[in-house]
Amino acid sequence: MRLALFSPLPPARSGIADYTAALLGPLRRRVEVEVFADSTEDFTASRFDALVYQIGNNIHHATAYRTALEHPGVVVLHEANLHHLVAEMTIRSGDWDGYLEAVAYEGGEAALEHARRVRALEAGPDYEGVPMLRRILERARAVIVHSRFVEEKVREAGFVGPVGRIPHGAWLVDGDRAGYRQRLGLDESVPLVGILGFLKPYKRIPEALRAFRRLLRVEPRARLILAGEEHPELALGELIEALELEPAVRRLGFTPEEDFMGLLAACDIVLNLRYPTVGETSGTLQRALGMGKAVIVSDVGAFRELPEDVCLKVGVDAHEEDLLFEYLNLLVSRPEVRRELGRRARQWAERECSWERVASLYVSFLGAVTRGEPWAPPERPAKSEAAAPQTAPKAVRREEVLSWTGQSAYVERHISRLERTLAVTPPGGPDDRILEMGAYLQITPALRNRLGYGEVRGCYYGPAGQVEVKQVSSVEGEQFVCEIDLFDAERDRFPYPDGHFATVLCCELIEHLAEDPMHMMAEINRVLRSGGHLVLTTPNIASLRAIAAVLQGYHPGYFPAYLRPEARRQGEARHTREYTPREVARLLVDAGFEVVRLETGPYREAPRPELVWAENVLERYGLSKELRGDAIYAVGRKTGPVVARYPEWLYG
Numbered sequence: 001m002r003l004a005l006f007s008p009l010p011p012a013r014s015g016i017a018d019y020t021a022a023l024l025g026p027l028r029r030r031v032e033v034e035v036f037a038d039s040t041e042d043f044t045a046s047r048f049d050a051l052v053y054q055i056g057n058n059i060h061h062a063t064a065y066r067t068a069l070e071h072p073g074v075v076v077l078h079e080a081n082l083h084h085l086v087a088e089m090t091i092r093s094g095d096w097d098g099y100l101e102a103v104a105y106e107g108g109e110a111a112l113e114h115a116r117r118v119r120a121l122e123a124g125p126d127y128e129g130v131p132m133l134r135r136i137l138e139r140a141r142a143v144i145v146h147s148r149f150v151e152e153k154v155r156e157a158g159f160v161g162p163v164g165r166i167p168h169g170a171w172l173v174d175g176d177r178a179g180y181r182q183r184l185g186l187d188e189s190v191p192l193v194g195i196l197g198f199l200k201p202y203k204r205i206p207e208a209l210r211a212f213r214r215l216l217r218v219e220p221r222a223r224l225i226l227a228g229e230e231h232p233e234l235a236l237g238e239l240i241e242a243l244e245l246e247p248a249v250r251r252l253g254f255t256p257e258e259d260f261m262g263l264l265a266a267c268d269i270v271l272n273l274r275y276p277t278v279g280e281t282s283g284t285l286q287r288a289l290g291m292g293k294a295v296i297v298s299d300v301g302a303f304r305e306l307p308e309d310v311c312l313k314v315g316v317d318a319h320e321e322d323l324l325f326e327y328l329n330l331l332v333s334r335p336e337v338r339r340e341l342g343r344r345a346r347q348w349a350e351r352e353c354s355w356e357r358v359a360s361l362y363v364s365f366l367g368a369v370t371r372g373e374p375w376a377p378p379e380r381p382a383k384s385e386a387a388a389p390q391t392a393p394k395a396v397r398r399e400e401v402l403s404w405t406g407q408s409a410y411v412e413r414h415i416s417r418l419e420r421t422l423a424v425t426p427p428g429g430p431d432d433r434i435l436e437m438g439a440y441l442q443i444t445p446a447l448r449n450r451l452g453y454g455e456v457r458g459c460y461y462g463p464a465g466q467v468e469v470k471q472v473s474s475v476e477g478e479q480f481v482c483e484i485d486l487f488d489a490e491r492d493r494f495p496y497p498d499g500h501f502a503t504v505l506c507c508e509l510i511e512h513l514a515e516d517p518m519h520m521m522a523e524i525n526r527v528l529r530s531g532g533h534l535v536l537t538t539p540n541i542a543s544l545r546a547i548a549a550v551l552q553g554y555h556p557g558y559f560p561a562y563l564r565p566e567a568r569r570q571g572e573a574r575h576t577r578e579y580t581p582r583e584v585a586r587l588l589v590d591a592g593f594e595v596v597r598l599e600t601g602p603y604r605e606a607p608r609p610e611l612v613w614a615e616n617v618l619e620r621y622g623l624s625k626e627l628r629g630d631a632i633y634a635v636g637r638k639t640g641p642v643v644a645r646y647p648e649w650l651y652g
Contacts (some may be wrong), residue, residue: 001367002031002048003031003033004036004045005027009037019169022271023358023359024231025167036249051365052074053068053074054076054078055076055082055492057081059085068139073140074365075589076145077145080131081133081278082131082132083627084249086099106136131153137376142365149279156181162365165506167352167361168249168357169286169355172350173287177621177623181266184266185594186223191222193224193225193328194264195226195270196284197227197283197284200234202276202277203282205234205322212245212248212249213243217330218333223250224245225249225263226537228255232439236251237251260526264287267339268331268335269291270294271296271324289346290345292343293332294341296327297310297312299314299315310345310349343624358490360640424427428451433453433457437455437506438459448480456482462487463486464486468483470484471484489523490513490516490517491518496524506534508549511558511576518590518647520544522591525591525638529639536634539579540600542580542628546616547618547628548610561574579632583650584634585634586649594636594637597635598633599650605629605645
């Protein structure tokens, strides 16, 4: 599919410019895209399968708006009001006749009469009462929205064509919290509240400042930053002075993207309030949720649709200021509540609003529109299905593992990891095939005997094309025979047909790869059937043990030592690169998988009280204590082909 995409791009000071920039990468991995930002000089509609117009309520979208009227396509409405855009396109250029005509077309004689008063400077434009949607909706073939609220407004405006509700993407990043706090002159213990983005009058800033003044009475150390371009109709300096907040509140003005994300990372609490609303989804909010921040929003419009457990909601009523203060006090005085709220926000953003998912939904919807077919979002796994990989139908006890492997020192040291690997592996059936990479036959018999797979295959490093047959016996005398295919997982094509396996186990292997791990991931994708599972385990370079090692001056790797020549000859391999849990998640997504499980745990069951101090360091500096176990356990479900063969975060 070839798309023409009309949208402003950075450095335009438009949230939709940032939205489009974030969407383009994953979209281009799926379809061919040509972007038209300011000019249509080289545009020929017949060259494209679909025309997509990103429409916002400011002058940056004039080119997209005009082209959408001339060449009907799919309109992405980021809010349910375009009056400011139309006014800027007409009034700003002195085209009062064009403005009056547009108002009359939208709202009839009553709206026209008000517009004449606007021209006579007797009144301001009726931005709320005349949304200016009719003309563009009459020309649109289909509409994309981010919320149910805007979808309802589109239908109320009379649009009967296809509407695709696709969530606004979230930026899943970790900013430099400590670095930006240092820039602000704040230590790690100071509670910091942030209001970020274009500082407009409707963002409830006076109410927020009054609530913050009350917070200072119970927590004098608290600080608040205002980062964003200030609207001329909002006299922030005078307001801050009148409330006597100068020592505790800083105005930082417009900040470039890198600094904006750093300031957001520095905050403990983010306020994203607004009223009135026309259904806009805030890019700042999506950044804050993706960063795992505790967020307070207004309980209006599209914000009302956010899950109750990912943010706190404040009604716009007589109790607004009181509730704002109570929420701020709760989040400042109970940091564990703040952290849990942020953790849930991050999980929701990863699950529902990743840019990869947004791009997939775009392609699915545009394909349906192009074919003239009805569209429903691709079904996500049902809760029971998504949870299926998390527990085997029968627990595999260590005695059963040891009955096949004997009391070897290695197995004794790693028995907890082996048990857990089996516990997270999805069960199979008589017609299902499973491949264990790097098979030592430690847990391989259990794949058949306990997890129920009809065919169990193994593979190992060696000359491509050779097959070894290995056999082990249990203490009860039961025989297990497995064919082990030899090849180089980083270079060779795996000797299996496309879609051959239901499940692949890649356990304690990827950390050994020295050249091209995505070759292996791509081949695993190829040999797995659609919806099949990859179970991946590997040491965690971001574990509590690794953090403690670095802080005490030691290497964080689990196995960084070089091997002696005799060990190399025996076929062993040192760890070349160890991964963090989030890197493993990115690896799965780039390889065409949906992450259905990501957790960490110990290699051994022994308690680690000597690492409590490192956990306290993380807590003090506001850093996540999640996913800090020694071993990573991840399960991915194949959703499509490889997304990025050479992801930038992994390849230089």
